[in-house]
Amino acid sequence: MEALISSFVNLFAPDTLIALMVGVCGGMVIGALPGLSATMGIALLIPVTYGMNPAAALTMLAAIYTSAIYGGSISAILIHTPGTPSSAATCLDGYPMTQKGEALHAIGLSTVSSCIGGFLSAIALLIIAPLLAKVSLAFSSSEYFLIAIFGLTLIASLAGKSVIKGLIAGAIGLMAGLIGMSPDAYARFTFKMPALLGGISLIPAMIGLFSISQVMIQAEERGLGHSTVKEEAKIQGHFLPPLKEFLGLLPLILKCSVVGILVGILPGAGGDIASWVGLNMAKGSSKTPQLFGTGHPEGIAAPEAANNAVTGGALIPLLTLGIPGSSTAAVLLGGLTIHGLQPGYQLFDKYADVTYAVILGFLAANIIMGLVGWAVGRYVVKVSKVPLPLLIPCITVFSILGSYAASQNMTDVYVAVVFGMIGYLMRKYGVPPAPVVLGLILGPMADNHFYQASRMANGVPLVNYMLSRPISVGIMVLIVLALFAPVISKVIAKKYQAKFGDVGESAEDV
Numbered sequence: 001m002e003a004l005i006s007s008f009v010n011l012f013a014p015d016t017l018i019a020l021m022v023g024v025c026g027g028m029v030i031g032a033l034p035g036l037s038a039t040m041g042i043a044l045l046i047p048v049t050y051g052m053n054p055a056a057a058l059t060m061l062a063a064i065y066t067s068a069i070y071g072g073s074i075s076a077i078l079i080h081t082p083g084t085p086s087s088a089a090t091c092l093d094g095y096p097m098t099q100k101g102e103a104l105h106a107i108g109l110s111t112v113s114s115c116i117g118g119f120l121s122a123i124a125l126l127i128i129a130p131l132l133a134k135v136s137l138a139f140s141s142s143e144y145f146l147i148a149i150f151g152l153t154l155i156a157s158l159a160g161k162s163v164i165k166g167l168i169a170g171a172i173g174l175m176a177g178l179i180g181m182s183p184d185a186y187a188r189f190t191f192k193m194p195a196l197l198g199g200i201s202l203i204p205a206m207i208g209l210f211s212i213s214q215v216m217i218q219a220e221e222r223g224l225g226h227s228t229v230k231e232e233a234k235i236q237g238h239f240l241p242p243l244k245e246f247l248g249l250l251p252l253i254l255k256c257s258v259v260g261i262l263v264g265i266l267p268g269a270g271g272d273i274a275s276w277v278g279l280n281m282a283k284g285s286s287k288t289p290q291l292f293g294t295g296h297p298e299g300i301a302a303p304e305a306a307n308n309a310v311t312g313g314a315l316i317p318l319l320t321l322g323i324p325g326s327s328t329a330a331v332l333l334g335g336l337t338i339h340g341l342q343p344g345y346q347l348f349d350k351y352a353d354v355t356y357a358v359i360l361g362f363l364a365a366n367i368i369m370g371l372v373g374w375a376v377g378r379y380v381v382k383v384s385k386v387p388l389p390l391l392i393p394c395i396t397v398f399s400i401l402g403s404y405a406a407s408q409n410m411t412d413v414y415v416a417v418v419f420g421m422i423g424y425l426m427r428k429y430g431v432p433p434a435p436v437v438l439g440l441i442l443g444p445m446a447d448n449h450f451y452q453a454s455r456m457a458n459g460v461p462l463v464n465y466m467l468s469r470p471i472s473v474g475i476m477v478l479i480v481l482a483l484f485a486p487v488i489s490k491v492i493a494k495k496y497q498a499k500f501g502d503v504g505e506s507a508e509d510v
Helices: 002-011 014-032 038-051 054-079 091-099 103-138 141-152 163-177 202-223 243-265 271-285 298-321 327-338 352-376 380-385 388-405 410-428 434-457 462-467 470-500
Strands: none
Touching (some): 002 054, 014 352, 054 103, 054 298, 091 103, 103 298, 163 434, 202 327, 202 434, 243 271, 271 298, 388 410, 462 470
């Protein structure tokens, strides 16, 4: 309680409140624009946080995370194009409502459901995370090494349609993460370039992978005459659902929120799976399942509550154990590291005033998100009409400036450009960029803690040393279980997609 009280000082500081508003509004814009994502937005704005205090910086990034997931539903409803993969299920009933002239009503349902789901996930984060953080007190180098390996098993979960391509991307990230000085002070893969002795900087690498590569893809599509945006979208109807309709939907929203929180805690799942699970639950418990796919309010409320509830759930293992369950969480892990904060018990002890301020800010972001959505609901569709000739150069300029601002070093700009070309080629050949981020972050962590654990074993075989520690054995079991998670996730996704049909344009392609 003392930490909560002191965190209010950080939360209500002017810079934190400004950062909160910027994160909410910026995240909504990023999510609404087809082709952009929460991951790209966070990667692009991390350099901006260098001059900010950690509470304000991390609050802004968390606000971008939750509001971008909500923003993705705007383009899904209005132009049948999911702004984020988590909004794919919303297309099925959202766009039919737009065709019936009820676009604003659909956006209102999405806003209310997203706010409730995100708010409940923030409450869960506030209650569960401090309890789970105490477990990390018993961790030593062997446990952190296994945690890093556990995180690397998520590569298969983030691999998309091809596990082999995901493993290739993970290998690229691991190799890039090992560039620089080894734990025993030997230069590795630096090609006698002093600028590489410190390793590959995380920020320019992420900006290149997620921002510059996407700009190249969009520029290519424009050159070929391809377009993912319809010309017109109707904006009619009432924003807030009638009280009777809301009370009828509330039990479903609460149920799907709980499901989203649980799915978010599971590493490797995510908002896209949660939205399909929520939609399936809604259809299974509905009195009118035949209306799904024709513009049914339940078909919007269920997936939107579930995918926004994932955001708070995903932050629980991230803050307590340092396990990023998605590419967005991996980028947020980079933001924590950049501000000198390591996931674990210290976040809720030594840095409790910062951590609780971020959690409360995340909770407030979901409320502000609803107020902003209500205020601009009738006009927000225009955000998705930004012409590519204006969007592409703006993203390029911000990417280059963000890469240079990280350390005022032109080498980082070159790193961003190189990783941008790597990311472009990966996207062209269907290789997901998210595993590269995991490799970049977790590779050095595994390397350092493996070296330290080997020394702590003091001549005993490292496997035997780990087997003598109960927590290490428990993490080993989790690693084995995690290896089967991608198979289960793919079976669930295929089952729901086959049951509800195709959304037209896949969220993964967007």
